[in-house]
Each structure stands twice: as structure tokens, then as C-alpha cells.
Amino acid sequence: xxxxxxxxxxxxxxxxxxxxxxxxxxxxxxxxxxxxxxxxxxxxxxxxxxxxxxxxxxxxxxxxxxxxxxxxxxxxxxxxxxxxxxxxxxxxxxxxxxxxxxxxxxxxxxxxxxxxxxxxxxxxxxxxxxxxxxxxxxxxxxxxxxxxxxxxxxxxxxxxxxxxxxxxxxxxxxxxxxxxxxxxxxxxxxxxxxxxxxxxxxxxxxxxxxxxxxxxxxxxxxxxxxxxxxxxxxxxxxxxxxxxxxxxxxx
Amino acid sequence: xxxxxxxxxxxxxxxxxxxxxxxxxxxxxxxxxxxxxxxxxxxxxxxxxxxxxxxxxxxxxxxxxxxxxxxxxxxxxxxxxxxxxxxxxxxxxxxxxxxxxxxxxxxxxxxxxxxxxxxxxxxxxxxxxxxxxxxxxxxxxxxxxxxxxxxxxxxxxxxxxxxxxxxxxxxxxxxxxxxxxxxxxxxxxxxxxxxxxxxxxxxxxxxxxxxxxxxxxxxxxxxxxxxxxxxxxxxxxxxxxxxxxxxxxxxxxxxxxxxxxxxxxxxxxxxxxxxxxxxxxxxxxxx
Numbered sequence: 001x002x003x004x005x006x007x008x009x010x011x012x013x014x015x016x017x018x019x020x021x022x023x024x025x026x027x028x029x030x031x032x033x034x035x036x037x038x039x040x041x042x043x044x045x046x047x048x049x050x051x052x053x054x055x056x057x058x059x060x061x062x063x064x065x066x067x068x069x070x071x072x073x074x075x076x077x078x079x080x081x082x083x084x085x086x087x088x089x090x091x092x093x094x095x096x097x098x099x100x101x102x103x104x105x106x107x108x109x110x111x112x113x114x115x116x117x118x119x120x121x122x123x124x125x126x127x128x129x130x131x132x133x134x135x136x137x138x139x140x141x142x143x144x145x146x147x148x149x150x151x152x153x154x155x156x157x158x159x160x161x162x163x164x165x166x167x168x169x170x171x172x173x174x175x176x177x178x179x180x181x182x183x184x185x186x187x188x189x190x191x192x193x194x195x196x197x198x199x200x201x202x203x204x205x206x207x208x209x210x211x212x213x214x215x216x217x218x219x220x221x222x223x224x225x226x227x228x229x230x231x232x233x234x235x236x237x238x239x240x241x242x243x244x245x246x247x248x249x250x251x
Numbered sequence: 252x253x254x255x256x257x258x259x260x261x262x263x264x265x266x267x268x269x270x271x272x273x274x275x276x277x278x279x280x281x282x283x284x285x286x287x288x289x290x291x292x293x294x295x296x297x298x299x300x301x302x303x304x305x306x307x308x309x310x311x312x313x314x315x316x317x318x319x320x321x322x323x324x325x326x327x328x329x330x331x332x333x334x335x336x337x338x339x340x341x342x343x344x345x346x347x348x349x350x351x352x353x354x355x356x357x358x359x360x361x362x363x364x365x366x367x368x369x370x371x372x373x374x375x376x377x378x379x380x381x382x383x384x385x386x387x388x389x390x391x392x393x394x395x396x397x398x399x400x401x402x403x404x405x406x407x408x409x410x411x412x413x414x415x416x417x418x419x420x421x422x423x424x425x426x427x428x429x430x431x432x433x434x435x436x437x438x439x440x441x442x443x444x445x446x447x448x449x450x451x452x453x454x455x456x457x458x459x460x461x462x463x464x465x466x467x468x469x470x471x472x473x474x475x476x477x478x479x480x481x482x483x484x485x486x487x488x489x490x491x492x493x494x495x496x497x498x499x500x501x502x503x504x505x506x507x508x509x510x511x512x513x514x515x516x517x518x519x520x521x522x523x524x525x526x527x528x529x530x531x532x533x534x535x536x537x538x
Contacts, residue, residue: 053426085428095419098442098536107437108427157423164428 003029003168003198004050009064011045013057019045021222023064027215032190032199034213034230036206038251041219043202047170050200051087052080068168085112088161092173092204094153096145101137104145104156108164123163131159132189151182158189168198176204187212206246210234218242286519289512296509310473310495311502315510320477321390321485322459322517325469328394328481329401329458334451336398337405341447344406345413346435365403370463372400377467391481393469400464401454408450412443445532452525456518462489472498488514 004027011020020042027033035043048054049066052073065072073083085108097104105124106114114120124141128134133155137148145156154174161169171190175183190199190212203209209216213230218239226233226242237243245251304314348354376396386392416439424434440447462470470490478485492510495502 051426053422056422056425081428081430084426089426091419091423091426093419095417095423097420097423097438107424108429111427111429111433111437160427 001029002026003068004200005065005067006046007065007067009046009049009062009066011042011049011054011062012060014060015058016060019222020049023224025217025224025227027198027200029198030194030196031214032194032201032212033215033217034201034203034209035217035219036203036209037219037225037245040221042222043219044172046219047089047172047200047202049074050168050170051084051089052078053084053089055080085164086166087168087170088164088166089170090154090157090161090172090174092176094150094157094177096148096153096156099145100142101145101148101156102141104160105163108160112164123165127159127162128156130162130189130193131155132185132192133159149182151178151185154178154182154186155189158186162193166197168200169193171199171201173202173204175208183208206248206251210246218245220245286515289508289515292504292508293510293512293515296505297512301506301509302513305475306473310499311506315488315491315506315513317474317477317486318488318491318510319513319517321470321487322489322514324390324478324485325393325397325465325487326455326459328390329397330451330455332395332398333401333405333454333458337402337451337454338409338447340402340406341409341413342435342440345410346431346439361403361406364399365407367400368463369400369461370466372396373464373467375399376464381468387482388467388471388484389469389482390478390485391469393465393485393487394481396464396468397458397461400461401458404454404457405450408453409443409447412446412450413439415446416442442536445528449525449529452521452528456521456525459521460489460514460518462493465490488517 006023006025006027009020009023010018012018023042023046035046037043045054048057049062050068050073054062062074064074066074068083068087071078097107099107102124105127106120109120109123114123125134125138128137133152136152137156145153148156154177158169158171158174175186178186187208190201193199194214201212203212210230213234215228216230216233217227218225218233218237218241220241226237226239228238233242234246237246301314302319303316305316307313344354344357348357373396376392376399380386380392380395381388384392386395420438420442421434424438425431429437458464465487469484470487471484472486472494474484474486488510492507492514495510496507
């Protein structure tokens with residue numbers, strides 16, 4: 001079933017760069033959908049539309065609709081706070097907030113009004129386990145999160161999103177700064193998470209795209225070139241441009 | 252052919268380095284000299300009576316308590332007005348305002364405000380607060396005048412420290428479902444607070460030491476009692492120093508230096524507090 005339906009989405013930034021041109025795409029529930037392609041293709045822009053983080057950027061013009069569970073989230077009347085709790089995001093560079101590990105995890109919940117200690121503790125443990133970092137930090141939850149390694153910080157960021165019990169998780173090159181071992185841990189966590197969550201991943205390499213994708217969408221200069229099941233798209237792409245990119249002829 | 256250039260280069264570097272070090276030392280020298288001189292000259296005047304007593308014999312003897320208390324009142328009064336307003340303005344400029352002609356005008360106004368001579372502020376305070384708003388020559392009018400003078404310092408340092416908080420913190424916080432204001436209150440302000448506090452103290456320190464702005468707005472030559480309300484005039488250390496140095500004949504020089512010493516210690520203490528806050532925050536900072 002499609003969790004998200006993107007209909008003819010176009011977007012142009014205030015500095016004149018056109019970032020998305022007429023994107024139409026359905027994103028499956030409880031699967032990993034990979035958005036890949038060379039830099040500047042509009043992948044990150046699309047992610048940032050899905051939780052309305054583009055509201056913070058100067059967007060000149062946008063058109064089209066994004067339906068999540070049938071509701072157009074680009075509608076100005078939509079409660080963006082609630083939307084962002086439902087659609088969590090992990091960024092390319094791990095950014096832990098300047099507070100303890102525990103506080104990083106409870107930050108979003110406390111903002112949402114959760115005050116009960118037991119609930120918060122439970123969310124901390126549950127989400128740290130889901131992000132495969134519980135064993136590494138369970139004895140020092142009150143240490144500053146910045147003291148962790150980059151790979152650990154990124155999993156804290158993932159756990160922080162999971163603590164809010166979102167339905168959709170957006171990951172924008174989450175492993176671009178990580179070593180292979182940490183990357184493996186994050187990828188493994190995603191494969192577990194897709195049983196419960198709808199995951200949209202912008203990978204940092206074609207190889208990662210191939211490994212992680214249930215579904216894959218190839219973006220080139222703001223256009224969606226090809227979309228299909230991961231297995232098919234990476235072995236027998238329909239489009240010449242997709243094939244050229246996958247086989248490393250450009251990009 | 253032998254090349255001698257490397258030696259010359261070394262020599263040049265040494266001369267340059269020595270010259271720069273010398274200049275650095277030279278800038279510190281006058282400050283140290285002033286402080287030491289004031290301490291040596293002023294210390295004999297300091298006694299319990301000097302710090303806790305009223306002036307006697309036409310201010311030629313006794314203490315300077317009313318001036319000390321007055322300066323504390325004025326500093327606190329200035330803080331009450333300038334700190335909330337200054338921080339609010341800085342938050343607006345750094346977090347909410349986009350780059351429009353209006354905000355550009357505000358910024359230019361703030362920069363220019365900082366450049367206005369303090370005596371002009373005094374005259375402005377006389378016109379607006381003392382006469383037009385009818386506050387009289389009072390602690391209130393003087394505090395408001397000092398506030399206007401202090402605001403640019405507070406606004407620009409506070410804005411600076413707000414801006415130094417990494418943008419990524421804001422993005423992450425918003426992405427976790429925080430509102431802009433929640434983000435500011437819980438993350439940005441918390442991280443910027445030491446810097447803001449430093450600016451506040453430096454601004455207030457300047458206010459505490461100023462004479463010209465309070466000259467027409469709240470300072471009294473001599474008062475037999477402490478001020479009872481914000482609408483009373485008050486004695487203040489800098490003005491008292493001015494008075495006893497220029498207006499009172501046959502003034503014992505000791506009392507002048509004693510007063511200067513008290514003012515200096517008052518201001519340096521504030522400076523020290525600012526430095527401690529800053530260095531402790533820097534050690535604790537998590538980015």
C-alpha cells in the first residue's frame with residue numbers, strides 16, 4: 001500500500017535554482033524506498049518537503065500535492081508540529097543537541113507534553129534498542145551526547161527520531177560521515193525498522209542504494225527518471241540514464 | 252654561490268616577533284600602571300568609616316556610602332530596563348527578523364546609537380525623562396537614560412552570541428516537532444546565555460562608570476540621606492568623584508583617590524564576574 005503519494009510536485013528555491021520538476025511518486029508503507037542519483041538532483045529537497053522542513057528555507061514557488069495517509073500535507077492548514085512528529089528525519093551530519101544522551105532522546109517527547117518519568121525512561125530504552133546502540137550507552141545515559149563517536153551519535157539521532165514513534169523516517173545520507181562498521185550497524189538497524197516504519201533513504205553511494213532498496217527512485221537534475229522495485233531497477237534498468245549512472249559512467 | 256637568505260629570513264622573523272610582543276606588552280602597561288597607581292594612592296583612604304559613612308565637613312571627611320549605594324541603585328535600575336529589552340531585541344534580530352529594509356535600518360540605528368557621545372544621552376534624558384515625562388531629576392530618569400546608552404552594547408553582544416549557536420541545532424530541534432520559540436528557549440538561549448551575560452555585564456559596567464548621562468538626569472551634588480524612592484535623586488560614585496575633584500576647594504587628595512579606587516574595584520569586579528562566566532561556559536560548551 002502507498003503510505004505517501006506525491007503528485008506533480010515542483011519546487012523552485014528563491015535563489016532561482018529549480019530543484020524539483022513535476023515529481024509523481026508513490027511510496028510504499030513499511031519498506032525502504034531509496035532516492036538516489038548525483039548531487040543536486042533534488043533528493044534532499046524532496047525529503048525536506050515531506051516533513052515541511054523546507055518551510056525554513058526561502059522557497060519561491062512550489063506546486064503539486066503530497067498526500068500522507070490521504071491528506072495533503074502541503075496544505076497551509078496542516079499542523080506542521082504534528083506532521084514532524086509523524087515524519088522523523090535523520091540528517092547527513094550527526095547533530096546531537098548540547099545535552100545528555102537521555103535528554104537528547106526525551107527532547108521531542110517533552111516538547112509534546114510528556115512528563116511521566118516512567119514513560120520517558122521506557123521510550124529511551126526502546127528507541128536506543130531499536131537503533132542498536134542501547135548496549136553501548138546504557139551505563140552512561142546522563143553523559144553529554146557529544147562525547148560519543150560519530151557513528152554512535154548518528155545512531156543516537158536515529159533513536160531520537162524513533163522515540164517520538166513516528167510512522168515515516170527520512171534519512172538524508174545518514175552514513176556519509178561514518179566508518180564502514182558504523183555504516184553496517186545503521187543499515188542493519190534500517191532493515192529491522194522497515195517492519196514497522198516507512199523508510200525513505202537518500203543513500204551516500206550507489207552500492208548502499210543497491211543494498212538497502214526495496215524500492216528505488218533515480219533522480220537527475222530535479223527529475224524523477226525511473227522508479228521501481230530495487231531488485232529490478234539495479235539489475236535491469238529501463239532507462240539508459242539510470243544504467244549509465246548505476247554502472248558508473250557518470251556521477 | 253652561497254645563499255645567506257635563510258638566515259636573514261630567520262632574523263626578520265625574530266625582529267618581527269619581538270616587535271609584536273613588545274607592542275602587546277605596551278598595551279597592557281598603561282592599564283596596569285593606572286590600577287597600581289590608584290591602589291597605592293587610594294588604599295590609605297579606605298576604612299570602614301569611608302565605606303559605610305556619610306560625607307562630613309563639606310565632603311572633606313567622612314565616607315562615601317551614599318555614592319556607593321547610589322551607583323548600585325543606578326546599575327540595578329539600568330539592568331531592569333535594558334536587559335529584558337536588549338535581549339528581546341537581540342532575539343528578534345537574530346531569530347525572527349529576515350533581511351528587510353526595516354531590519355537593516357534597525358541594525359544601523361543600533362550601531363549609530365553606540366557611537367553617540369554620552370553627554371548627548373544625558374541631554375536627551377533631561378529632555379525626555381526629566382522634563383517631558385516629568386520624572387524629575389531622579390534614579391528613574393537616570394536609569395532610563397543609562398539604559399538607552401547601554402542597549403546597543405547588550406543588543407549587539409547578545410545578537411552575536413545567539414548567532415554563534417550552530418544553525419544545525421535549530422534545524423534538528425524544529426525537525427523533532429519543536430516550535431521556533433521552544434527551540435529558542437530550550438536550545439538557543441541556553442547555549443547563548445553565557446555570551447549574553449558577558450555582554451550584559453560589560454554594558455552595565457560602562458553604565459556604572461558613566462558621569463555625563465546622569466549629570467542632568469539623576470545625580471545629586473550632596474544628599475544628607477539615602478534616596479527613598481526611584482523618584483529621588485541620588486549621589487553616585489563617578490559624579491561624586493567629579494565633584495570632589497573639581498568643585499570642592501581644599502579637598503584632601505586621599506579621599507579623591509579612595510573614591511576612584513572604590514569605583515575601580517566596583518567596575519573591575521563586574522569585569523571579573525564576566526570573565527569567570529565566560530571561561531566557565533567555554534569549558535562546559537558541548538560544540
